[in-house]
Amino acid sequence: MTTASTTLPGGTWNLGDRTVTRFGYGAMQLAGPWVMGPPADRDGAIAVLREAVAQGVTHIDTSDAYGPRVTNELIREALHPYPGSVLIATKVGANRDAEGGWPTARTPEDLRKQVHENLESLGAERLDLVNMRMGDANGPQPGSIAEAMETLAGLQQEGLIGQLGVSNVTAEQVAEARTVTSIVCVQNMYNLANRWDDHLIDSLAADNIAYVPFFPLGGFTPLQADALTAVATRLEATQMAVALAWLLQRSENILLIPGTSKVAHLRENITGASLSLTAQDVAELDNINS
Numbered sequence: 001m002t003t004a005s006t007t008l009p010g011g012t013w014n015l016g017d018r019t020v021t022r023f024g025y026g027a028m029q030l031a032g033p034w035v036m037g038p039p040a041d042r043d044g045a046i047a048v049l050r051e052a053v054a055q056g057v058t059h060i061d062t063s064d065a066y067g068p069r070v071t072n073e074l075i076r077e078a079l080h081p082y083p084g085s086v087l088i089a090t091k092v093g094a095n096r097d098a099e100g101g102w103p104t105a106r107t108p109e110d111l112r113k114q115v116h117e118n119l120e121s122l123g124a125e126r127l128d129l130v131n132m133r134m135g136d137a138n139g140p141q142p143g144s145i146a147e148a149m150e151t152l153a154g155l156q157q158e159g160l161i162g163q164l165g166v167s168n169v170t171a172e173q174v175a176e177a178r179t180v181t182s183i184v185c186v187q188n189m190y191n192l193a194n195r196w197d198d199h200l201i202d203s204l205a206a207d208n209i210a211y212v213p214f215f216p217l218g219g220f221t222p223l224q225a226d227a228l229t230a231v232a233t234r235l236e237a238t239q240m241a242v243a244l245a246w247l248l249q250r251s252e253n254i255l256l257i258p259g260t261s262k263v264a265h266l267r268e269n270i271t272g273a274s275l276s277l278t279a280q281d282v283a284e285l286d287n288i289n290s
C-alpha cells in the first residue's frame, strides 16, 4: 500500500533511527466496548486504518491486549504488507481476563510470550517499537522496571524488537529504565486537564526522548472545561481541535495518537490539529490545570 506525501500538522519527529509524523493514530478504540471483542463496524475499522496511512500518518499505536488480539489483527488485515515508512508501536506488560480486566503480566516469561504473540498477530518479523507498560487503570504505580527492561533489551538483541519505550510510568521508573537500556519514548496519560507530567515532558525534551500522551482527547470521557469551550467557541473550532493543537504546541517532543473509530473524525482531527493558538489562547487553556 502506498502512503501520501501530505504534510500533517506538527511535522515529524525522529524516534531513534525512525522518522514518524507527530500526528499519529491510536488504535485502541477499534476493538469492541471497553476494548473487548470485535468492533461494531469491522469495515469501518479497516477503513480508518487505511485512511490514516493514506493521509500520511506513519505512527500507529496498538497492543495485543486490545480485544485481545482484535486490534492487531485489524491492523494486519488493513495494512499488511506494511509500508516501510509506517512504525507500529505496541505494548506489553498486561493480559486480559474474561471480565475485561488487565491483569499484570511482566515476568520474563510473560514478556517473551507477549512479544511473540504480537509478532504473530501483526504478521511481523520484528516489532518496530515495544512499550513496557507498568501501572494499572489507576495510573502509574511504584515498583522496579529494571527486570522487565532487561528482558526486553534481551529480546531486542535477538532482533525481535526495533526500539523500546515505557508506558504508564513514574518519573523514577523512566530514570531506572534508562539505566538499563535506551528508550525512545514515554507513553503516559496527559491532556489539557491532566498535566502531572509537565516536568517530565520538559526533561525528556531536553534528552530528545518523545512523550506520547494517551487519552489526548480525554479517552472514555471527553475533555470538559469552561476555558476549552470558550477558546473553541472564539476560534470557531471544535474542542477536539483545540485539545490536539494545544498538545502539538506544548512541546516539540509530543507525538499525538488520538483514537477514533470513524474516518470522518480522523479527517476532522487532522484538520483540527493544525489550528494555530495565540499566546492568549494558551494562557487561558493553561489555567484549566492551575
Ligand SMILES: NC(=O)c1ccc[n+]([C@@H]2O[C@H](COP(=O)([O-])OP(=O)(O)OC[C@H]3O[C@@H](n4cnc5c(N)ncnc54)[C@H](OP(=O)(O)O)[C@@H]3O)[C@@H](O)[C@H]2O)c1
Binding pocket: 025, 026, 027, 028, 029, 061, 062, 091, 133, 167, 168, 187, 188, 213, 214, 215, 216, 217, 218, 219, 220, 240, 257, 258, 259, 260, 261, 262, 264, 265, 266, 268, 269
Ligand atoms: N499506554 C496505555 O496504558 C494506554 C491507555 C489508553 C490508551 N492508550 C493509547 O492511546 C490512544 C488514544 O487514547 P484513546 O483513543 O483511548 O482516547 P482519546 O484519543 O483521548 O479519545 C478517543 C475518543 O474520542 C472520540 N473522538 C475522536 N475524535 C473525535 C472527533 N473528531 N469528534 C468526536 N469524538 C471524537 C472517539 O470516538 P469515535 O470513535 O466516535 O471517534 C473516542 O471515543 C489509544 O488509541 C491507545 O492506542 C494507551
